[in-house]
Amino acid sequence: MTGATNETDGTGDPSVTEEATGVTGVTGVTGVTVATRADGTGRTPRSFAGEDPFPLALWAEAVYSRRAIPATLASGYPAPGTADAEPDPLPHGPRLQLVSPPLDLVPPADSPAALTDPAVLSALLHYSYGLLQHDLTPGGWPLHRAVASARCRYPSELTLVTPTAAFRFDPLHHQLVVLTGSVTGDQANDQEGDRTGDGGGDPGTSRFIVITSRFARTARLYGGYAPRLCAQEAGMLLGAVHLVAAALGLRTRPGQDQETLRVLCADRLPDAVEHPMGYLEILRSVEQPADPTWPPPDLAPALRARHSGAAIFDPVPTPSPRALLTDLGAALAAAPFTGFSSHLLVQRVAGFPPGHYVHSDGRLRQVSDGDPLELLEQTGQTEGRVSVNFRSTACTAYIAVRRGTAVARYGADAFRRLHLTAGAAAHLLCVVAARHGLSARIHNGYDAAVAERLLGLTPGEETVLFQVAIGTARPGAAFRIPVVF
Ligand SMILES: Cc1cc2nc3c(=O)[nH]c(=O)nc-3n(C[C@H](O)[C@H](O)[C@H](O)COP(=O)(O)O)c2cc1C
Known part of the structure; x- marks a missing residue:
C-alpha cells in the first residue's frame, strides 16, 4: 500500500492549502466564529450558525469535495477564527445519578420494558x-x-424530553442533568409517558429522545466542514438509540420532522448553541422483535x-466470517429509516465470492463479480x-441515498434528513x-x-x-480499557 491517509493528514491536496491561506473568521449568529474564505475563488463565505445550518452549497463544499476543511486540521490546531476555549460541554442544573448499566442488553424478565425502569x-x-x-x-x-x-x-x-421535564445525558459521569422542569427523587421516570400508548408524536403526552448538535465543538478542528460531520454523527446516534431500545424491548418511532423538533426543543434546550437534528418517540414496549436474529443477544x-x-x-x-454479511442484512433491514442502499464491495468474506453487492429494501443482491x-x-x-x-480490507460499504428527490422535496433540509437516514x-x-x-472505519x-x-x-x-x-484489526499501539460505572 502506498499513500494511505488518515484524518490527521487527509488534507494534503495543495488546492486545500492554497485556499486556506486566505481564511478569515466571521462570527455567526450564535456567537460561534467559523472559518470562511477570502480567496477570491467566487465562493461565498458563510457561517454554519443561525437559520440555515445546511445551505445547499454544503453539498459541493463538503460532500463532493473537502474544500470546507481548513488546512489546520493536519496540525490539530483550532481552525482559524474559532474560539480558543472549549464550548461549555454541558448546561448547569441539578444532576441525577443513573444506576449502573447492565452487562447485557435484554428486555426486563418480569415486566414490559419502560423508561420508568431505572435499569x-x-x-x-x-x-x-x-x-x-x-x-x-x-x-x-x-x-x-x-x-x-x-x-x-x-x-x-x-x-430525554418528557411532558413536564427535559434531561441532558452526561456520559462522562453517567448522569442526567435537569434542563427544565422540577424533579423529585424518582429521577426521569415519574411520568406515565410511554405506558400510555403510542402517543401519535405529540410532544405534550409522549417521551422523546431528542438529538441536537453543537457544531462549534467539531468546527474547532474542521471549520466549515463541521456541519457535514455533525449531520452524519447525529444520524449515527439516532441509529444507536433505535438499536439499543429495540434490544431492551422498547419500541421507538424515529422522526425527522422539523416542526416536531421545534416544539421538542422550544424553551427546553440551549438553542443558541445547538442545532435540533432528529428524535425518537418512545412507544409501548414490544415483547417479540420482528426479526428474532436482530438485535442479537450479544449486543452489549x-x-x-x-x-x-x-x-x-x-x-x-x-x-x-460469512455471518458478517447475513448479519448486515438483518441489521440494515431493521434500520430506523428506509430510502438508502448499501453497496458492499466484498473482498474476503467466507462464502461470498469477491464482488459488488447491493443491500436495499431488505434484500442483498450481487451486481458484479471480481x-x-x-x-x-x-x-x-x-x-x-x-x-x-x-488491499487488506474484508469489505467496504458505501451508503447511497436519493439526493435529487430529497432536495426537490425538502430543499436545503434534505441534507439533515439524508444524513440522519444514512x-x-x-x-x-x-x-x-x-x-x-x-x-x-468510517472514512x-x-x-x-x-x-x-x-x-x-x-x-x-x-x-x-x-x-x-x-x-x-492488527494489534496496535493503542491500549484501551473498558469503562465501568
Ligand atoms: C462522521 C465520521 C467521519 C469520519 N471520518 C474519518 C476520516 O475521514 N478519516 C479517518 O481516519 N477517520 C475518520 N473517522 C473515524 C474517527 O476518527 C473515529 O471514529 C474516532 O477516532 C473514534 O474512534 P472509535 O470509533 O474507535 O471510538 C470518522 C468518524 C466519523 C463518525
Whole structure:
C-alpha cells in the first residue's frame, strides 16, 4: 500500500492549502466564529450558525469535495477564527445519578420494558451514547463512546424530553442533568409517558429522545466542514438509540420532522448553541422483535468492543466470517429509516465470492463479480491519496441515498434528513463488524462523483454519504480499557 491517509493528514491536496491561506473568521449568529474564505475563488463565505445550518452549497463544499476543511486540521490546531476555549460541554442544573448499566442488553424478565425502569433508562443511554472505552495511548484521544465520532469531538447531544421535564445525558459521569422542569427523587421516570400508548408524536403526552448538535465543538478542528460531520454523527446516534431500545424491548418511532423538533426543543434546550437534528418517540414496549436474529443477544459486548481501528486503517487480510454479511442484512433491514442502499464491495468474506453487492429494501443482491480493489482505490481517495489500505480490507460499504428527490422535496433540509437516514445505517455497519471481532472505519476520504460513477448509481439522483471500511484489526499501539460505572 502506498499513500494511505488518515484524518490527521487527509488534507494534503495543495488546492486545500492554497485556499486556506486566505481564511478569515466571521462570527455567526450564535456567537460561534467559523472559518470562511477570502480567496477570491467566487465562493461565498458563510457561517454554519443561525437559520440555515445546511445551505445547499454544503453539498459541493463538503460532500463532493473537502474544500470546507481548513488546512489546520493536519496540525490539530483550532481552525482559524474559532474560539480558543472549549464550548461549555454541558448546561448547569441539578444532576441525577443513573444506576449502573447492565452487562447485557435484554428486555426486563418480569415486566414490559419502560423508561420508568431505572435499569432500562440507564442501559438505553449508556449503550447508545455512553463512555465505553478509555484509551491510555499517549497523545491519543482518550475517551471513546458507543458511537464513532470524527476525532472524538462528540458534537451530538442526547436529551430525554418528557411532558413536564427535559434531561441532558452526561456520559462522562453517567448522569442526567435537569434542563427544565422540577424533579423529585424518582429521577426521569415519574411520568406515565410511554405506558400510555403510542402517543401519535405529540410532544405534550409522549417521551422523546431528542438529538441536537453543537457544531462549534467539531468546527474547532474542521471549520466549515463541521456541519457535514455533525449531520452524519447525529444520524449515527439516532441509529444507536433505535438499536439499543429495540434490544431492551422498547419500541421507538424515529422522526425527522422539523416542526416536531421545534416544539421538542422550544424553551427546553440551549438553542443558541445547538442545532435540533432528529428524535425518537418512545412507544409501548414490544415483547417479540420482528426479526428474532436482530438485535442479537450479544449486543452489549459487541458495543463495548466496537472501534474504528488504528490511525492508519491497515487491517490483517484474513477472511471474515460469512455471518458478517447475513448479519448486515438483518441489521440494515431493521434500520430506523428506509430510502438508502448499501453497496458492499466484498473482498474476503467466507462464502461470498469477491464482488459488488447491493443491500436495499431488505434484500442483498450481487451486481458484479471480481476483485473490487481497483474500484475501491479509485473511489476511496483523500485528495489524491488512497484513504485506507483496501488491499487488506474484508469489505467496504458505501451508503447511497436519493439526493435529487430529497432536495426537490425538502430543499436545503434534505441534507439533515439524508444524513440522519444514512448515519443510522452506518452505525449498524459498525456494530455488526464489532460483533464479528472486526473494526469498521468510517472514512470521509472518498470521491463522491467517482463513487457514483463506479458504483453505477443513478446520475443526478443518488449520492454516497458514507464510506465504511471493515477488516480484522492488527494489534496496535493503542491500549484501551473498558469503562465501568
Ligand atoms: C462522521 C465520521 C467521519 C469520519 N471520518 C474519518 C476520516 O475521514 N478519516 C479517518 O481516519 N477517520 C475518520 N473517522 C473515524 C474517527 O476518527 C473515529 O471514529 C474516532 O477516532 C473514534 O474512534 P472509535 O470509533 O474507535 O471510538 C470518522 C468518524 C466519523 C463518525
